[in-house]
Amino acid sequence: MRKEQTLGEVLAAKGVSRRGFMKFVAATTSLMALPPAMIPKVAAALENARRPSVIWLPFQECTGCTESLTRSHAPSLEGLIFDTISLDYQETIMAAAGHQAEEALAEAMKLNDGKYLLAVDGSIPTKDKAFSCIGGKSNYDVFVEAAKGAAAIVCVGTCSSFGGIPAAQPNPTGAKSVTEVLKEAGIDKPVINVPGCPPLPNAITGVLAQYLTFGQLPELDHLGRPKAFYGQNIHDRCYRRPFYERGQFAETFDDEGAKKGWCLFKVGCKGPVTYNACATIKWNGGTGWPVEGGHGCLGCSEPGFWDWGGFYKPLSQGQWGGWKTLGVAAAAGAAIGLASVAVTRSRQAKARQEAKV
Amino acid sequence: MTLLEFARGPGMQWALVIFLVGVVWRLVGSFLLARNRDLSKPKGTAYAKAGVRAMIMRSIPPHELEKNIQFQHLSGYAWHLGFFATLLLFGPHVPFFKQFLGFGWPTLPNIVVLVIGGFTLAILIALLIRRAIHPVMRQISTLDDWISVFLVIIPLVTGFLSYSHVEIGAVRYETMLALHILSIEVLLVWFPFSKLMHMFYTFPSRYQVGVAMERKGVKA
Numbered sequence: 273m274r275k276e277q278t279l280g281e282v283l284a285a286k287g288v289s290r291r292g293f294m295k296f297v298a299a300t301t302s303l304m305a306l307p308p309a310m311i312p313k314v315a316a317a318l319e320n321a322r323r324p325s326v327i328w329l330p331f332q333e334c335t336g337c338t339e340s341l342t343r344s345h346a347p348s349l350e351g352l353i354f355d356t357i358s359l360d361y362q363e364t365i366m367a368a369a370g371h372q373a374e375e376a377l378a379e380a381m382k383l384n385d386g387k388y389l390l391a392v393d394g395s396i397p398t399k400d401k402a403f404s405c406i407g408g409k410s411n412y413d414v415f416v417e418a419a420k421g422a423a424a425i426v427c428v429g430t431c432s433s434f435g436g437i438p439a440a441q442p443n444p445t446g447a448k449s450v451t452e453v454l455k456e457a458g459i460d461k462p463v464i465n466v467p468g469c470p471p472l473p474n475a476i477t478g479v480l481a482q483y484l485t486f487g488q489l490p491e492l493d494h495l496g497r498p499k500a501f502y503g504q505n506i507h508d509r510c511y512r513r514p515f516y517e518r519g520q521f522a523e524t525f526d527d528e529g530a531k532k533g534w535c536l537f538k539v540g541c542k543g544p545v546t547y548n549a550c551a552t553i554k555w556n557g558g559t560g561w562p563v564e565g566g567h568g569c570l571g572c573s574e575p576g577f578w579d580w581g582g583f584y585k586p587l588s589q590g591q592w593g594g595w596k597t598l599g600v601a602a603a604a605g606a607a608i609g610l611a612s613v614a615v616t617r618s619r620q621a622k623a624r625q626e627a628k629v
Numbered sequence: 630m631t632l633l634e635f636a637r638g639p640g641m642q643w644a645l646v647i648f649l650v651g652v653v654w655r656l657v658g659s660f661l662l663a664r665n666r667d668l669s670k671p672k673g674t675a676y677a678k679a680g681v682r683a684m685i686m687r688s689i690p691p692h693e694l695e696k697n698i699q700f701q702h703l704s705g706y707a708w709h710l711g712f713f714a715t716l717l718l719f720g721p722h723v724p725f726f727k728q729f730l731g732f733g734w735p736t737l738p739n740i741v742v743l744v745i746g747g748f749t750l751a752i753l754i755a756l757l758i759r760r761a762i763h764p765v766m767r768q769i770s771t772l773d774d775w776i777s778v779f780l781v782i783i784p785l786v787t788g789f790l791s792y793s794h795v796e797i798g799a800v801r802y803e804t805m806l807a808l809h810i811l812s813i814e815v816l817l818v819w820f821p822f823s824k825l826m827h828m829f830y831t832f833p834s835r836y837q838v839g840v841a842m843e844r845k846g847v848k849a
Contacts, residue, residue, distance in 0.1 A: 494799065507794070516720070517740070518739070519720040519742075521720055523733065537721055538720070538723070538724055538733075544794075544802060544803075544806070545803040545806065576634060580634070580637070581637060581638070586724035587637075587721070587806065588721050588722060588724045589637075589724050589725060590636070590638060590640075590725075590728075590810070591638045592641055592645055593646070595729075597642070601645070602653045604653075605653025605654040605657070606653050608654040609653060609655070609657025609658045610661070612654070613657065613661040613662070616662070617663045620663050
């Protein structure tokens with residue numbers, strides 16, 4: 273595919289009908305929370321969009337985010353949109369390897385300096401930079417170098433957005449998010465977080481579509497996430513919510529409540545504190561999502577979800593320390609009580625003695 | 630560490646430790662207080678019966694005062710029952726107790742608990758206003774009274790706000806939930822050092838009064 277080709281030309285060449293394209297545009301416009309009047313404008317902008325250069329850097333990650341995108345429900349319009357960006361460096365799917373790959377990265381950065389979109393997947397180790405290296409260069413150095421020339425940075429997945437699983441306590445590698453490393457390195461670039469473990473493919477393509485359409489990043493929430501995808505609470509949009517209201521809960525994963533599809537709050541669902549579009553867009557081509565599959569939400573699009581005290585611990589439970597800690601507390605209380613009684617009694621005895629004298 | 634992580638982690642742990650240290654300290658201190666030996670000849674010896682009778686009789690208003698204290702009495706019972714029903718019969722609260730006890734219990738539909746909670750909150754606010762405007766109540770109220778009532782009201786208010794998922798400025802559900810849990814933790818920390826200890830003292834002290842009166846031959 274030539275870099276000069278527009279998206280419209282690419283889609284026509286791939287045999288995508290006008291109707292199919294407009295359906296995608298309508299869905300994307302809706303996902304971006306834009307009014308229906310914007311559909312023709314989005315369609316025109318997308319059709320005429322030129323391929324922006326995207327450099328995708330993987331650090332401490334599991335490739336699940338890439339899998340989420342590439343294995344979504346191909347071939348899809350989202351996939352084709354993804355095809356139409358100039359993905360100049362992506363280790364998982366690129367043909368080049370070794371020095372050739374690194375040369376491709378250097379060339380892409382040089383040719384598109386200040387214009388490329390930097391997609392990052394995975395957290396960055398900072399305790400010892402040597403913990404994760406590519407081509408002899410540490411993740412930290414590769415990222416800082418690439419970030420300097422980027423127009424904007426898209427964090428794909430929770431690891432790059434907030435640290436993710438590699439940052440879980442005790443965080444042996446000193447894993448940090450992209451935002452933290454940028455702050456540390458003194459680089460000021462627009463960052464958009466697309467968290468999730470993995471994120472919804474629609475969220476990734478939606479951000480890219482917005483960038484293709486308007487040349488700017490979407491409206492973000494206080495955690496740098498696009499509001500169009502992370503503006504709503506899972507619990508508020510959950511189809512099991514009526515069971516919560518009725519006080520009908522699954523107590524275990526194989527009881528009557530679980531079989532009847534009751535609320536999963538008591539088996540650790542973190543839906544009430546999670547903001548994502550899983551409940552509305554769903555996964556695997558809109559066929560289902562974890563809660564529909566009978567498992568509570570893990571809260572994977574939220575910072576710190578990996579250290580919330582256990583995936584199966586309900587939100588109303590906490591780290592109470594166990595009976596041993598409470599036993600020690602009770603013993604300490606008893607000791608203080610006995611000491612205070614001893615002091616009081618000795619004072620009383622003394623007063624009585626003095627009264628007698 | 631977010632506010633919710635603090636509330637569910639170290640906050641909860643420290644609140645429980647302080648609560649337990651304080652409660653056991655005060656209970657041991659009170660029950661082992663030195664008392665002068667009563668050298669008089671007992672006029673009655675049915676101590677247990679008298680103790681239990683006092684526990685029951687002092688839980689209902691004395692006939693002579695019934696008219697004057699009816700509101701105070703009934704509202705007191707109503708909000709106590711409502712508070713404990715909200716605490717123990719709201720579905721999401723049960724896992725909190727289950728983590729200590731290892732077992733749960735059936736709960737009420739949310740709408741029922743909401744009505745009970747709303748009723749409880751309304752009574753507490755009415756009592757707080759009464760305490761502020763009633764000349765006698767105002768005179769006899771101490772800082773402990775004000776703080777204790779306030780700390781009982783706050784968990785109900787934050788509970789309603791977190792249940793309704795209302796966003797107040799930047800305060801979203803997770804922050805409101807954290808504030809709700811923290812309000813309970815503050816209540817636990819305050820508990821042993823305040824009038825809230827009456828939860829443990831009320832019935833033993835009534836029993837003790839019944840026993841003392843029995844010994845003196847007084848039917849009270």
